[in-house]
Amino acid sequence: MSYKLPIPAKGTHTQPFWDGTKAGQLMLPRCTDCNRVHWYPRFICPFCHSSDLEWIQASGEGTIHTYAVQHMAFGAWAKEAPYVTAYIDLKEGDRMLTVLRGVDPLRPQDIKIGAAVTVEFEPADDDTHIPFWRLVGE
Amino acid sequence: MPGKLSRAAAIVGAAEANEIGFLKQPVTSLQLHIEAIKNLSEQTGVPIAKIEGVFSTGWSSELCEHLGIRPKYIDTTAVGGCSFEMHVHHAMAAIHAGIIDIAVVSHGENGHSAQKIGGRGIANYGLGGGATSPGFEMTAAYGIGGASSNYAHAMVRHMHRYGTTTEDFAHIAKVTRDWATLNPRAAMYSKEKHPFGGPITVEQVESSRMITWPMTILHCCMVADHGGAVMLTSPKIAAGLNTAPVWVAGAGESMGHSNMLEMPDFTATSACHSADAAYTMAGMGPSEMELALIYDSFTITAAITAEMLGLAPRGQGHLLWKEGHAAPGGRLPINTNGGGLSFNHSGMYGMPLLIEAYRQLSGTAEDGVHGDKGKQTNARTCVVNGTGGALSTTGTLVLVSDE
Numbered sequence: 001m002s003y004k005l006p007i008p009a010k011g012t013h014t015q016p017f018w019d020g021t022k023a024g025q026l027m028l029p030r031c032t033d034c035n036r037v038h039w040y041p042r043f044i045c046p047f048c049h050s051s052d053l054e055w056i057q058a059s060g061e062g063t064i065h066t067y068a069v070q071h072m073a074f075g076a077w078a079k080e081a082p083y084v085t086a087y088i089d090l091k092e093g094d095r096m097l098t099v100l101r102g103v104d105p106l107r108p109q110d111i112k113i114g115a116a117v118t119v120e121f122e123p124a125d126d127d128t129h130i131p132f133w134r135l136v137g138e
Numbered sequence: 139m140p141g142k143l144s145r146a147a148a149i150v151g152a153a154e155a156n157e158i159g160f161l162k163q164p165v166t167s168l169q170l171h172i173e174a175i176k177n178l179s180e181q182t183g184v185p186i187a188k189i190e191g192v193f194s195t196g197w198s199s200e201l202c203e204h205l206g207i208r209p210k211y212i213d214t215t216a217v218g219g220c221s222f223e224m225h226v227h228h229a230m231a232a233i234h235a236g237i238i239d240i241a242v243v244s245h246g247e248n249g250h251s252a253q254k255i256g257g258r259g260i261a262n263y264g265l266g267g268g269a270t271s272p273g274f275e276m277t278a279a280y281g282i283g284g285a286s287s288n289y290a291h292a293m294v295r296h297m298h299r300y301g302t303t304t305e306d307f308a309h310i311a312k313v314t315r316d317w318a319t320l321n322p323r324a325a326m327y328s329k330e331k332h333p334f335g336g337p338i339t340v341e342q343v344e345s346s347r348m349i350t351w352p353m354t355i356l357h358c359c360m361v362a363d364h365g366g367a368v369m370l371t372s373p374k375i376a377a378g379l380n381t382a383p384v385w386v387a388g389a390g391e392s393m394g395h396s397n398m399l400e401m402p403d404f405t406a407t408s409a410c411h412s413a414d415a416a417y418t419m420a421g422m423g424p425s426e427m428e429l430a431l432i433y434d435s436f437t438i439t440a441a442i443t444a445e446m447l448g449l450a451p452r453g454q455g456h457l458l459w460k461e462g463h464a465a466p467g468g469r470l471p472i473n474t475n476g477g478g479l480s481f482n483h484s485g486m487y488g489m490p491l492l493i494e495a496y497r498q499l500s501g502t503a504e505d506g507v508h509g510d511k512g513k514q515t516n517a518r519t520c521v522v523n524g525t526g527g528a529l530s531t532t533g534t535l536v537l538v539s540d541e
């Protein structure tokens with residue numbers, strides 16, 4: 001594969017998430033006691049401290065919480081600059097970081113907080129497809 | 139005769155991770171920590187949410203974020219295997235002092251598993267716990283690099299929520315530079331000292347090189363060299379010294395998150411909590427502060443922190459600079475040394491804040507190693523706030539001079 005950007009090292013408890021990305025599904029951890037979704041994946045529910053956690057298939061829908069345009073970047077990302085990073089409010093709750101697609105980094109004023117986005121997955125290596133979020137309709 | 143700390147605290151529980159030894163299924167250090175804390179909570183009946191102080195060899199920020207708790211006392215003393223005995227000592231002192239009632243000293247180290255998966259070491263402060271931290275794992279793919287790449291998201295959210303503009307924040311850079319031009323030790327004191335030194339205009343801030351939109355380079359602190367130290371003594375010893383004492387009237391600490399992914403409100407930091415603790419300890423409030431020294435890693439940091447410290451209403455921190463209150467001659471001088479923006483910032487700016495606070499309150503500000511009398515605000519009270527990580531952790535002090 002030709003993916004040249006950083007690929008995360010995997011933890012010991014996040015395999016269901018990465019398996020999901022290869023199947024085109026956004027999997028999120030949820031607490032079976034308080035039913036709240038949290039992101040990133042944990043060893044304990046950060047809301048009620050239950051250890052009974054499960055994975056659910058999420059809708060892959062969200063909205064832009066905030067964003068910025070990276071003009072100065074490092075490593076493999078340097079030659080992608082400028083690009084737009086954004087924090088995405090997930091429909092199921094909590095928030096995810098992404099590099100936002102379907103937006104013009106040179107027209108940041110046109111990007112709207114609250115705008116609808118959907119997730120897509122880019123193959124990076126045999127074990128990893130990386131989720132990115134894209135402005136709906138772009 | 140027993141010392142003052144003698145029996146000031148007791149150990150009331152002790153637990154381990156679910157499985158220890160040579161584990162077949164590799165585990166991360168973080169998991170070992172979390173399991174032990176969960177088991178400790180069940181053993182003692184003390185809910186995790188009640189933990190107020192977290193002591194570990196570098197992990198405390200990561201642990202608190204993972205547990206979703208907001209501590210009042212954070213210790214990461216990491217000096218090898220004896221660290222945990224020291225943590226007990228520090229925890230006892232914190233309990234004796236009335237800062238916290240419930241402390242947890244935590245250890246997790248995957249010495250065996252690390253041979254397969256890595257991650258034995260200390261958590262990477264501010265970035266989450268490195269490659270084996272799930273927070274880092276889920277953000278490492280997305281081109282976040284220097285501090286500005288994170289902090290800019292806070293400025294955009296502030297602009298969205300409060301209608302603020304980059305021009306509003308540019309005033310902070312301009313006014314802080316004005317202070318630097320009064321301080322010969324400031325890196326940006328003059329054009330002679332640095333090619334980009336000397337006074338700047340709001341327009342120059344706006345039109346300088348873009349680093350992370352909406353922040354141009356003049357919204358960002360410098361990265362220079364700095365060394366400093368301060369001394370604290372008992373009142374008795376202080377009375378016998380020739381130097382003027384500046385009293386620590388109040389102190390507080392807190393954190394909101396470790397990784398910015400977990401920042402609940404991008405327009406607020408835990409400084410509201412650390413300041414509340416510091417003001418309460420001091421028996422004073424923001425309206426009594428005559429000077430403020432605020433970590434200004436970026437203009438947005440200064441603006442938000444001023445709001446959190448109660449020096450301005452939410453969404454209006456920038457007005458302290460824009461309306462001239464924070465400027466030389468204003469009613470509330472802020473960052474009188476020239477700040478991290480224009481005085482000096484080496485990476486961790488907490489020490490220059492303390493030094494300038496001492497100089498101002500002891501009447502020895504500024505200009506030189508020896509604190510010769512120079513530009514002086516004559517302030518008798520000062521709030522000092524340091525911010526660490528990605529708007530993650532905060533420490534607030536209320537300092538006062540002798541009447």
Ligand SMILES: [Zn+2]
Nearest residue numbers: 031034045048
């Ligand atoms: Zn829960």
